[in-house]
Amino acid sequence: MPDKVQSINLTSPPWPKLRVLVIDDQHSAQSFMKSMLLRFGIRHIDTASNYREAISQCQQAAYQLILVDYHLDHTLNGSELISLLRKKQLLSADCGLVIFSADASARVVLSALAVEPDAFMTLPMPLRSLQEKLTQAWRNSQARQPVYHQVSEKGFDEGIRYCKEQLLKHGPDYQLESLLLDMLLDKEDWAQAKRYIALFQTYHPSAKVALAEARLLAHTTDKHSAIQLLRRLVEKSPMCLDALDLLASYQSDTGQYHEAMLTANRALKLNPAASHRALKLAQLAAKTGQGEPLIQAGMTLATHLPIIDVGWIICLAEYCAAFEQHYFSQPEAKVRRQLRHKLHQITERAHHRVLPAQRPFLNAFRQIMDARLLLAQGATLKAKRRLMLGLSGYFGCLNKLPSVILAEALPLLLQLGETGLIADICQVLKHRDRFDGHSQLRMQALRENHCAFEALRKLESALRAAQSACQSQPAQALLQFEAILRDYPDCTEANLGKIDCLLRIPQSAFQCDFTRQLAAVSTMPLPPLLSQWRTLLRGQISHLPESQFRSGQYRSLRRELGPVRIQTWAPLLH
Secondary structure, three states: OOOOOOOOOOOOOOHHHHHEEEEEEOOHHHHHHHHHOOOOOEEEEEEOOHHHHHHHHHOOOOEEEEEEEEOOOOOHHHHHHHHHHHHHOOOOOOOOEEEEOOOOOHHHHHHHHOOOOEEEEHHHHHHHHHHHHHHHHHHHHHHHHHHHHHHHHHHHHHHHHHHHHHHHHHHOOOOHHHHHHHHHHHOHHHHHHHHHHHHHHHOOOHHHHHHHHHHHHHHHEEEEEHHHHHHHHHHHHHHOHHHHHHHHHEEEEHOHHHHHHHHHHHHHHHHHHHHHHHHHHHHHHHHHHHHHHHHHHHHHHHHHOOOOOHHHHHHHHHHHHHHHHHHOOOOOHHHHHHHHHHHHHHHHHHHHHHHHHHHHHHHHHHHHHHHHHHOOOHHOOOOOOOHHHHHHHHHHOHHHOHHHHHHHHHHHHHHHOHHHHHOOOHHHHHOOOOOOOHHHHHHHHHOOOHHHHHHHHHHHHHHHHHHHHHOHHHHHOOOOOOOOHOOOOHHHHHHHHHHHHHHHHOHHHHOOHOOOOHHHHHHOOOOOOHHHHHHHHHHHHHHHOOOHHHHOOHHHHHHHHHOOOOOOOOOOOO
16 A cells, blocks of 8 residues: 555644745845845745755755746856756755846746746835735745655656645645646556546646647657647747647657748747757758758847856757858859858857856867868868867867767768777767767767778778888888878878878888878877877978978978977887
8 A cells, every 4th residue: 555645734834844045146136135035934945056065965964945047147147046946956846946136027937947946036126015925936836755765765657656645635726637648648647548538628727738748749649740739839928938839849740840840940039048949940940951040040049058067068969060051052152151151150259158167168169160061071181180279279188078979070080080099989979878969879870880980990990000010111111101092091000100101111211292291290189199209200201401302392291291290209109
């Protein structure tokens, strides 16, 4: 028999016993709100001025009510802070969440309600109204706490049982009904979900119930029926963002891409701060070949990047995947140049949005993205330079880079034949147990590319053979390196190896032509060991007589080499 759950008296909050946190970046507003709360008899009131202080306070104390200003600061707004606290698991189920603002615009209200607080307040507010809002927030938190407890301790079945018991005992309750339907649909108990949806639609209809019905229809009947239901719901509640999101998703699933794009654009205009809506619009715009909404979605995304964690760069990577789809479908070089310029503007806007500590990751990502576009156009040397610049700050600490950047870099390194960096990145990824969806897709595509990895194994074998012969049989090794360079003309190890072999062969046998090899390795940063090898070879070349070079090469070679400082070479290959 399941344990009997005691029902909770939800009539009046125990004000003197509640611990409350007020989060506002204006100290005068903090003081005013605190004075209002004191009039209710609340005695335990803490304050925070920014997200760092809020995190610290929530780590030290368990709050029954948290009140946060929507326009908190330039880093995070109130909705984003609530999302951050939830991700860090710093909020208990019985903590009532209240967002307040002096701005009652539809955009602010919808953005605030998107994180499902227990109440939203528009200031100034009469004392009585404030008390009613806080009372309702507390009641909501107390009503859901037992449900969450049952689910966490004993699973969905006990949570479902408790919701049913409370609804039978106390009558209609929007929150309990929503929790019950969510659990039934997540459990895929379609039959029972259908019975309760019909019951709630008859006695206590709401947008939440209609959304649940649409999800049920999509799984048990067809998505076209769900689309019709959602269209009726949107006509009745034009600012129901959840309905617009679900409608756009089902329209896309059924091939109605143009209609889905219009729906997604409508949702984004209502709530531009939601990154998933900007990404949805970008993906649909790319699929339908619409460049303008694609760029608009990118600008909106960059303005509102979710910088509370590494999710911001995952959003950028997902957007760039949609951008690439549209970019490579354009046959005219002029259009592609314009799109590259727009992408640069988007990443510049992102640069102003992200925190200073996040900008090195953004700079690395921008270089890698440029490399992807250049490599696809056949500009391999320029692409390699961009790629190496992007990774250069992390050559000795690749483990500090987010998985999404490593996953973006791997296919490019594979194509260029940079075996050392490939091995280092694979070693880092091997020790990571969690990946975002975009990185998983990139790595799954790599795993399925059996030809590329077979070519990589052959490349590694050929490099080992050539390197082992370089000292004792430089002429033979030279031929081996040249064979590698036919398939991987910008491979760093093969280019350095060829120069090394040329310097070991007697000078009378040939006149040196290092132009292509130096171009492939001299104008970009390299990992430490390869960089040391390059420095050693540069030093040796700088001491060769001018007669050793073919006519016209010497001056250009000197310009490219610049001043040489010979270092001790830590051997990589021998």
